[in-house]
Amino acid sequence: MKRLTQARIETLVCSALMRHGASELQARALAAGVAAAERDGLKSHGLMYLPTYCEHLACGKVLGLAEPRLTRPAAAVLAVDAGNGFAHAAISTGLPPLVEAARSQGVAALAIRNSYNCGALGYHTERIAQAGLVGLGFTNAPASIAPWGGRKAVVGTNPWSLAVPDGRGGARFVIDQSASVVAKSEVIKRARAGEPIPSGWALDESGETTTDASVALKGTMAPAGGYKGVGSALLVEIFAACLTGANPGVVASPFSGTAGGPPGTGQFFLAVAPDATSAGAFAATLETVAGAFVGDTRLPGTRRFAARERSSREGIEVASETLATLEKLAGLAA
Secondary structure, three states: OEEEOHHHHHHHHHHHHHHOOOOHHHHHHHHHHHHHHHHOOOHHHOHHHHHHHHHHHHHOOOOOOOOOEEEEEEOOEEEEEOOOOOHHHHHHHHHHHHHHHHHHHOEEEEEEEEEOOOOOHHHHHHHHHOOOOEEEEEEOOOOOEOOOOOOOOOEOOOOEEEEEEOOOOOEEEEEEEOOEOOOHHHHHHHHHHOOOOOOOOEEOOOOOEEOOHHHHOOOEEOEOOOHHHHHHHHHHHHHHHHOOOOOOOOOOOOOOOOOOOOOOEEEEEEEEOHHHHHOOOHHHHHHHHHHOOOOOOOOOOHHHHHHHHHHHHHOEEEOHHHHHHHHHHOOOOO
């Protein structure tokens, strides 16, 4: 096990991505997200995905030289065509004008189309909260959840995220959850390690629960809360696909493997100026709500923030084999 700084991870990831065909614009935005995921202990959204990102640059599932194109269809609506590049570059292009629009209009929306896996969605909504706004985000994914009682996947794990400002340039809490019991990346991580998954995470091709991660990847993900998870996935699909003009999950090519072209999925963000809607009561009311979480209870994102503080103090733990892969992809290994 090695310990690296966040800056070192970001530099190595950026080098690896550029070495495999990404522009500096595309590489820097994604590298920042990957390093932040490692910092926050979100290993399933961090360096684990780097070999796939490089593979997808090589096979054309992601266009490394894509230039995000920003338009403003209405005063409080921003849209970015990612051009089938990485989602991170498109989101980074749209967030500054989104924040500006929300501050002037009270609420604003950002629609991203022709995009790709955006990693940890909370990373992006937290940036909205850091600007003093309430951030709500949606991102759809290739189909991996079947309708309740069905066997064929029709919607993705489709995460949504809420980040609430703390009034001091940070986030009071961050919710980041998928429509499935766990993110599919958690199953992928177990499959690569040859480890079983808990019962209830996923279903095999016949619709029965399985503890074999590899079998699970051939079946479907279990929706969180049964039929309610399917409803959550549909909610995200409307915002991230229908309202952005992106590919719905049933059409999008997989985020894994090399089959198919770019997935063309989407993201949708809402930014709300809290005092514009609450008559100035937001901060006090939030403290009443957040203050109810006492004792052994914790607000969403607490574990993420604790890992962040620990990483800042002690460095980020990176497994030796993961570091070897990272250095090889970055062209530093013999």
